[in-house]
Amino acid sequence: MAHHPSLTFRLDSQSGLAPYRQLVDQVRLAVRTGLLRDGDQLPSVREVVTQITINPNTVHRAYRELEHQGIVEGRAGLGTFITLHLSVAPDAADHGTFEQALHDLVINARRAGLDEETIRELMRTALRHDGNVRS
Amino acid sequence: MIEETSVLEAVNLGKRYRRTWGLQDCTLTIPKGRVAALVGPNGSGKSTLLRMAAGLQEPSAGTLRVLGQSPSPGTNDLRERVGYLDQDRPLYKSFRVAEMLRFGEMNNPTWSMDVAKNHLALLDIPLRSRVNNLSGGQQAQVALTLCLAKQPELLLLDEPAAALDPVAREDLLRLLMRQVADSGSSVVLSTHALSDVAAICDYVVVLAHARVVLSNDTEYIVETHRILSIVDDSDLVPPPGVTIINEQRSARGRSLLVRVELPFNDDRWRVDRPTLEEIVMAYLREGSPHRDGRHVGEIESGAR
Structure with a gap:
């Protein structure tokens, strides 16, 4: 395994999401899109704090959460590795289908005269409602 | 020996300067292992709290414990366990960096020359440079390095990144x-840069008018605040269990930054998640005197 950090994190201070949640989401996304695969190593906490300005506790917290979700596994003295015991990643075809459907949706919305801001707002509302249903 | 779970514990702590209080009725607990931010306008008591914690000033009221001990100028044990960086970042300007390091080594039994040299190497600061030939950013880095090389259990940093350009600030x-x-x-630092707080701090203490108005885990703070907005219907009151921190009215509606204890579900209100910066700003604004003399009601304490 070439030793590049397997993933470069970024933080969005405007997202309203706790920084640890942002890291968790970024790892999940990387797994879902195939950027990270079974057996890949996540950057060490020290690598992350050298890469971006972040509290090491936040990185630990995110890795613990990912471990709890069954996406990664901490191996003592070695690091944190992706383990896909849970099928968190829908298969690639599935992923493509959703992407296509969303793409079509955006095109239809634009044809109907909605601007980008309105589309974003509708999407946010939909996600928020979904969040309420789930919680 | 009882293991300490907090690095700083203040109960009704106060400091009076002649007629005015520099800090008043301050009760807070900062847990061990955190990077805690002290946020507040100038004169709100941040530096006073840090100086008392460093044992440089005596409290006028209440009690203060740092790493389980009461700090005072004579507490040698604490002097080794606590690193304090003044906002003026005092350095001997005519010294070379290497001389500053030797000076630090002589004065601190817990000094690690490796830590000091590693940090400076990563920052590309040559040991033979004279302090007054370094940029402001580099001087701040040297001052912090001296503090870090003591390997203290607790770092008390008074505006460590003030007046630095963005790159120097990020490096620091x-x-x-x-x-x-x-x-x-553990770290307790004071700052005006709310973006830094969001990036590196996992505990926040907001001071306004020499009092604590908010003190808690950042994660807890973010999870328990929402922005509620509503068009028209300007008399609608949010349901019980919601504390209004800050309210902004426009011609067409209202926007409230609120603290919620329970999941909020009321379709009449649009609910958004505020950023940590927005929350802290709301507490800072509400603590300011022009708002009909009313301060944010009760102090939210560190208890979870």
Whole structure:
């Protein structure tokens, strides 16, 4: 395994999401899109704090959460590795289908005269409602 | 020996300067292992709290415990366990960096020359440079390095990144975070830069008018605040269990930054998640005197 950090994190201070949640989401996304695969190593906490300005506790917290979700596994003295015991990643075809459907949706919305801001707002509302249903 | 779970514990702590209080009725607990931010306008008591914690000033009221001990100028044990960086970042300007390091080594039994040299090498600061030939950013980095090389359990930093350009500021904060990652030191720092707080701090204390108006885990703070907005219907009151921190009215509606204890579900209100910056700003604004003399009601304490 070439030793590049397997993933470069970024933080969005405007997202309203706790920084640890942002890291968790970024790892999940990387797994879902195939950027990270079974057996890949996540950057060490020290690598992350050298890469971006972040509290090491936040990185630990995110890795613990990912471990709890069954996406990664901490191996003592070695690091944190992706383990896909849970099928968190829908298969690639599935992923493509959703992407296509969303793409079509955006095109239809634009044809109907909605601007980008309105589309974003509708999407946010939909996600928020979904969040309420789930919680 | 009882293991300390907090690095700083203040109960009704106060400091009076002649007629005015520099800090008043301050009750807070900062847990061990955190990077805690003290936020508040100038004169709100941040530096006073840090100086008392460093044992440089005596409290006028209440009690203060730092790493389980009462700090005072004579507490030698605490002097080794606590690193304090003044906002003026005092350095001997005519010294070379290497001389500053030797000076630090002579005065601190817990000094690690390796830590000092590693940090400076990563920052590309040559040991033979004279302090007054370094840029402001580099001087700040040297001052922080001297503090870190003591390997203190607790770092008390008074505006460590003030007046630095964005790159120097980021380098400084990363230097600090590397130390936290390597040694597990706890940090209490004061700052005006709310973006830094969001990036590196996991505990926030907001001071306004020499009093604590908010003190808690950042994660808890973010999870328990929402922005509620509504068009028209300007008399609608949010349901019980919701505390209004700050309210902004426009011609067409209202926007409230609120603290919620329970999941909020009321379709009449649009609910958004505020950023940590927005929350802190709301507490800072509400603590300011022009708002009909009313301060944010009760102090939210560190208890979870």
